[in-house]
Amino acid sequence: MSTSAILATDLGRTFGKAHAVRDLSIDVPPGEVYGLLGPNGAGKSTTVRIFCSLLMPTAGRALVAGYDVAKRPQEVRLRIGAALQATAIDNLQTGRELLKLQARLYGIAPGPALKRIRELEDLVDIGEAMDKRISTYSGGMRRRLDIATALLHRPQVLFLDEPTTGLDPLSRQQMWDEVRRLNRELGMTILLTTQYLEEADNLADRLGIIADGRLVAEGKPDDLKRTVRDDVIVATVHGDVPGAEPRLRGVRHVDSMKVEGETIVARARDGASVIGPFAIAVQESGLELKSVALRTPTLDDVFLQITGARMEVQES
Amino acid sequence: MTSLASPTGITRPEPFPVDPQLRPRAMGFLRDAISIAGRSIRQLPREPEAVFPALLIPVFFMAVNIGSLQKLTESSLDIDYAAFQLPVGVVFAVTGISRGASLVADLNSGYFDRLLMTPVSRLALLIGTMAADFVLVALMTVPVLCLGFALGVTFPNGVLGFLAFVGISAVWGMVFPGFTYAIAFKTASPPAVASATILFFPFAFLTTTFLPKEQLTGWLSTFATINPVTYILEALRSLLSGDWDASAIGGALIAIVSVGILSISLALMALLGRVSRD
Numbered sequence: 001m002s003t004s005a006i007l008a009t010d011l012g013r014t015f016g017k018a019h020a021v022r023d024l025s026i027d028v029p030p031g032e033v034y035g036l037l038g039p040n041g042a043g044k045s046t047t048v049r050i051f052c053s054l055l056m057p058t059a060g061r062a063l064v065a066g067y068d069v070a071k072r073p074q075e076v077r078l079r080i081g082a083a084l085q086a087t088a089i090d091n092l093q094t095g096r097e098l099l100k101l102q103a104r105l106y107g108i109a110p111g112p113a114l115k116r117i118r119e120l121e122d123l124v125d126i127g128e129a130m131d132k133r134i135s136t137y138s139g140g141m142r143r144r145l146d147i148a149t150a151l152l153h154r155p156q157v158l159f160l161d162e163p164t165t166g167l168d169p170l171s172r173q174q175m176w177d178e179v180r181r182l183n184r185e186l187g188m189t190i191l192l193t194t195q196y197l198e199e200a201d202n203l204a205d206r207l208g209i210i211a212d213g214r215l216v217a218e219g220k221p222d223d224l225k226r227t228v229r230d231d232v233i234v235a236t237v238h239g240d241v242p243g244a245e246p247r248l249r250g251v252r253h254v255d256s257m258k259v260e261g262e263t264i265v266a267r268a269r270d271g272a273s274v275i276g277p278f279a280i281a282v283q284e285s286g287l288e289l290k291s292v293a294l295r296t297p298t299l300d301d302v303f304l305q306i307t308g309a310r311m312e313v314q315e316s
Numbered sequence: 317m318t319s320l321a322s323p324t325g326i327t328r329p330e331p332f333p334v335d336p337q338l339r340p341r342a343m344g345f346l347r348d349a350i351s352i353a354g355r356s357i358r359q360l361p362r363e364p365e366a367v368f369p370a371l372l373i374p375v376f377f378m379a380v381n382i383g384s385l386q387k388l389t390e391s392s393l394d395i396d397y398a399a400f401q402l403p404v405g406v407v408f409a410v411t412g413i414s415r416g417a418s419l420v421a422d423l424n425s426g427y428f429d430r431l432l433m434t435p436v437s438r439l440a441l442l443i444g445t446m447a448a449d450f451v452l453v454a455l456m457t458v459p460v461l462c463l464g465f466a467l468g469v470t471f472p473n474g475v476l477g478f479l480a481f482v483g484i485s486a487v488w489g490m491v492f493p494g495f496t497y498a499i500a501f502k503t504a505s506p507p508a509v510a511s512a513t514i515l516f517f518p519f520a521f522l523t524t525t526f527l528p529k530e531q532l533t534g535w536l537s538t539f540a541t542i543n544p545v546t547y548i549l550e551a552l553r554s555l556l557s558g559d560w561d562a563s564a565i566g567g568a569l570i571a572i573v574s575v576g577i578l579s580i581s582l583a584l585m586a587l588l589g590r591v592s593r594d
Contacts, residue, residue, distance in 0.1 A: 053433065054432060054593060074435055077433055080433070082433055084429060084430075088426035088429055090425070091421075091425075092358075106340040107340060153338060153340040
């Protein structure tokens with residue numbers, strides 16, 4: 001038995017010749033919220049499907065709640081709950097029927113099941129709609145019901161695959177509050193995948209950054225950000241930016257610079273001492289300076305530093 | 317409550333104790349199949365658009381067949397054509413209707429994955445759905461039987477004969493959609509599953525649909541001999557004639573078992589492919 005809630009060692013999964021996940025190793029202790037951050041197609045969902053016993057790994061090993069997902073999938077299924085990317089609910093049932101069926105399949109007797117469903121009604125927060133067909137629910141209601149279904153049997157480990165993709169800001173905030181509450185009050189181990197930097201930053205105790213199926217960085221969000229040693233100066237300008245570029249690159253202590261349309265992003269170890277000379281250089285090079293700001297590194301900068309590309313969020 | 321220190325230095329409560337009443341456990345094939353069948357049966361009245369046409373079409377065919385051929389056949393062949401057509405109407409009603417489209421919807425919505433993440437018996441996912449089909453096809457026979465009664469068809473073997481008539485029809489109607497489920501599990505494609513209805517035509521028409529077998533000629537007679545529906549119709553007609561014809565009923569059972577072995581094997585293979593995790 002492992003003391004880790006989730007332990008993956010050199011995990012890999014291929015589809016034909018394509019490597020969806022390769023050499024992925026993570027160790028998530030009980031009670032942690034672990035975030036897998038990466039763009040669409042990075043391998044997050046495949047990793048979660050392996051952990052949830054829906055896919056066999058083609059390399060390496062994964063233990064969830066102490067059991068090998070390849071050899072003891074049934075033991076894993078009894079201990080996990082998951083809300084995968086697609087809202088996996090059945091339009092022809094009512095919310096209550098969906099939860100009751102879920103309880104029966106987990107062998108929970110009708111009495112305790114009804115009590116548990118009453119508890120979950122607060123989370124689902126859809127009032128009388130519990131007895132209406134799911135086809136009439138809004139996106140947020142469906143997502144909450146999906147997660148309530150995953151929680152019905154009180155899993156030890158909860159997997160949330162992009163839990164807030166497609167949700168409005170209010171529903172997203174409610175989801176974040178719920179994830180924090182489940183973790184804080186119940187000590188539930190939660191692995192969530194996300195392509196939202198803010199979500200990863202806000203929710204995860206630790207983060208794994210995943211790109212092209214590989215775990216390329218891992219740590220607490222603040223520690224990861226500290227690995228990007230440079231501060232970031234962002235200037236919005238108007239005028240002949242390419243013409244001004246050589247002059248701006250020559251500003252003392254600017255380590256690197258990137259132009260994106262009329263936005264100039266410069267990096268410097270000590271941003272506070274460079275921002276002044278940089279702003280002056282912008283004006284002296286004939287550009288109109290609309291705004292200039294100094295910010296500390298974000299997870300996007302971490303991602304850029306490691307992979308050479310920015311995270312591109314795609315709403316599914 | 318004791319605490320655990322994680323590698324990150326975050327201190328968390330130990331995983332909560334699971335309420336014994338909520339402790340998940342596998343329920344086994346039979347209870348799972350009942351749960352899955354119950355869900356499928358609940359869906360039936362909620363999809364009237366999927367059920368109503370299938371209820372009316374066989375009644376329409378039976379009425380047209382009787383209306384156009386009754387005089388001719390009764391004068392030249394000396395048969396009770398309404399009783400001859402009732403089994404055809406029933407076979408039309410029960411052949412090819414299934415919960416296949418609903419299964420494809422589950423496969424595409426992710427709900428099937430949700431079921432696979434529970435400890436549910438994988439076999440119960442197919443057999444439970446097929447059990448719901450039994451209820452569905454038994455219901456399908458009702459309008460056709462009502463038309464038959466209205467036209468004066470009787471069951472001379474009494475209640476037992478009636479139950480045997482509905483039972484043979486419904487078991488046939490339950491095993492035939494194995495082909496549809498095989499296509500559904502293999503492709504998860506709504507058009508592919510819809511196209512499975514094309515299987516209905518050779519089974520339903522290349523047989524004694526309109527006339528007794530001895531009246532069929534050439535290739536149609538040959539095809540009718542190997543068509544299992546011929547033997548189902550023969551058994552159902554024998555039950556309306558007042559005899560307990562063991563050879564006719566035995567022939568129908570052999571036909572049902574043969575088709576059932578083939579269709580359910582294909583469905584099981586496709587199910588195994590779907591749940592294999594490879």
